Amino acid sequence: MVEKVIDIHNGKIYQQDHLVLFDVDLELKKGEFVFLIGKTGSGKSSLLKTLYGEATLADGTGSVAGFDLRKLKRKHVPFLRRKIGIVFQDFQLLMDRTVMENLVFVMRATGWKGKKAMEQRGMEVLNLIGLGEKAYRMPHELSGGEQQRISIARALINKPEIILADEPTGNLDPDTSKEIMQLLVAIAGEGTAVLMATHDLSLMEQFGGRVIRVEEGKIKTLTTMKDFDPFSSGDSKREE
């Protein structure tokens, strides 16, 4: 049996009192790479927030990395977050400390002890993303693409089952976006499921794979890019 790391059925997702998504059915298997698309305001971020415990799943059933979303309490969220790596459009690195200190900060917050062990794991994830030599640089000394790779390294620290990426290439040029995509696809190839929200159709065309569209409060799975009609979704090549 293939292991499902995300398994939601008949869910409803609210932001405050506003019903954003209903009839939410979503399955992701170990090591799968899936694009999440939809117009601005359609609910992509709300869906991702639900998966990492920031918004509530009302109704239906849902599990993420073995956690039951319907029974998830505030106190469980830090444990869920250890199974999920999150990558944002704006990198969200702490600018007043080095790359390694950024990684150590997350490790301390997720229960790691011992400076040596933390620095060793820090170097491991930096070498995985090919930036070991930047460990003691400040974030502002790095390019946007390098900063995003560091944020991916940070997401990998606790060997997550899932990476949730909310428009990770939104601030990057096309070549750098492609490098970030290659990295995320390679991570999926190692067994970590990746769900990536994006407006960048050219990346989907280049890389292919399963595409999920959020539309009119529902989730629709497009099996191949051939099913994709950019004119019906309001998505454009790039929305900057």
Ligand SMILES: Nc1ncnc2c1ncn2[C@@H]1O[C@H](COP(=O)(O)OP(=O)(O)OP(=O)(O)O)[C@@H](O)[C@H]1O
């Ligand atoms: N904290 C909030 N309180 C109330 N409504 C919210 C909140 N956050 C989002 N919404 C509403 O929920 C809907 C979905 O927003 P969401 O941010 O999930 O969309 P999105 O698809 O991620 O958009 P974008 O592509 O612009 O990031 C929108 O109508 C938005 O106004």
